[in-house]
Amino acid sequence: MTSSTRALDLFLRRSTDTNRIDWLANQLLALAAESQSFSLRLGPGEDGIAWVLEAFDADQLVSTREPGPVRVFRTVLARLAKLAEQETGAAFNPYGGKLWFDRTSPTGPARVIVDFINAGDGCSLTMTRSACPGNTLCDEGRGGIACAPTPVTPATPRS
Numbered sequence: 441m442t443s444s445t446r447a448l449d450l451f452l453r454r455s456t457d458t459n460r461i462d463w464l465a466n467q468l469l470a471l472a473a474e475s476q477s478f479s480l481r482l483g484p485g486e487d488g489i490a491w492v493l494e495a496f497d498a499d500q501l502v503s504t505r506e507p508g509p510v511r512v513f514r515t516v517l518a519r520l521a522k523l524a525e526q527e528t529g530a531a532f533n534p535y536g537g538k539l540w541f542d543r544t545s546p547t548g549p550a551r552v553i554v555d556f557i558n559a560g561d562g563c564s565l566t567m568t569r570s571a572c573p574g575n576t577l578c579d580e581g582r583g584g585i586a587c588a589p590t591p592v593t594p595a596t597p598r599s
Contacts, residue, residue, distance in 0.1 A: 442478075442500045443471060443475035443476070443477075443478040443497045444478050444495040444496050444497040444499070444500050444501065444502055445495070445500060445502050446471055446475075446494045447468060447471060448478060448480075448493070448495040448502050448503075449511070450464060450467050450471070450503065451464065451493065451504070451508070451509035451512070451513070452505075452506060452508070452509060459493075460466040460512065461512065461519050461525065461534055461555075462514055462515050462519065463474055463522060464512065464519075465516050465519045465520050468471055468516070468520075468524075468565075468567060469520075469541055469552055469554075469567070470543065471567075472543075472552040472554075472567035472568070472569055472570060473543035473544065473550040473569055474544040474545045474546055474547075474550075474569070475497070475567075475569060476497075476498070476568070476569055477497060477498070477567065477568040477569065478495060478496065478497040478566075478567060479495070479496050479497070479564065479565060479566040479567075480493065480494065480495050480513065480564065480565045480586075481493070481494045481562070481563070481564045481565075482494075482510065482513045482562060482563040482564070483515070483561075483562040483563075484562075485505065489567065490505050490512045491505070492505055492510075492521050493503070493505075493509045493510050493513055494508075496545050503535050512519065513563060513565075514563055517556050517558040517563060517565060518532070518534035518558060520536045520539065520554055520556065520565075521533055521537065521539065521558075522534070522555075523541070524539035524541065524554070525539070527540070527541060527542075528540065530543075532569060534558055535557075535558045535559065536556055536558055536559070537555075537556065538553070538554070538555045539553075539554040539555075539556075540553050540554065541554065545569070548571075549571075550569050550570065551569070551570045551571075552567055552568070552569055552570075553567070553568045553569075553570060554567055556564070574598055
C-alpha cells in the first residue's frame with residue numbers, strides 16, 4: 441500500500457480516539473516519518489460542484505468525495521499549525537506555512553517537513569521526511585538549521 445493510499449485511509453477510518461482531529465494529525469505525522477513524501481489536496485471536483493480530497497505520492501493518485509474527510513481536512517491543517525507552535529515555537533498560522541516536526545520512525549530519527557495552504561478556495565498539504573544527522577532527534581533545527589529533505593517528484597494531481 442502506498443503512502444497516498446494510507447493517508448487517505450486515515451481520513452476514511454473512524455477513530456475510536458475521543459479527539460479525531462488530534463488522532464489524524466498525529467497519524468499523518470507518523471506516516472510521513474516512515475514515508476518519503478506524500479501530498480493531499482482538497483478542491484472542487486471535475487463537475488465543479490462536489491469537493492474532492494486527493495492524496496498523491498510519486499507512485500499513485502487516489503481520491504474520495506466522502507463528506508467526512510472533506511469536512512475535517514481544513515481542521516487537521518489548522519491543528520498541525522497549533523502542534524508546531526506547541527512543539528517548535530513556530531508562529532501559529534492556521535492558513536498556511538512551512539513547519540517541521542521531529543519524530544521517530546522505524547529507521548531512526550526523522551524530521552517531517554510540512555508545507556500547507558488552508559484557504560477557502562482550496563487546500564493542500566505536503567509532508568516530506570528528511571533524515572536527521574546523528575542518532576538524536578533534530579534538536580539543532582531549533583536554532584534554524586534544518587535537515588535537507590530527500591527530493592521526490594510527486595504524481596501530478598488532476599486539475
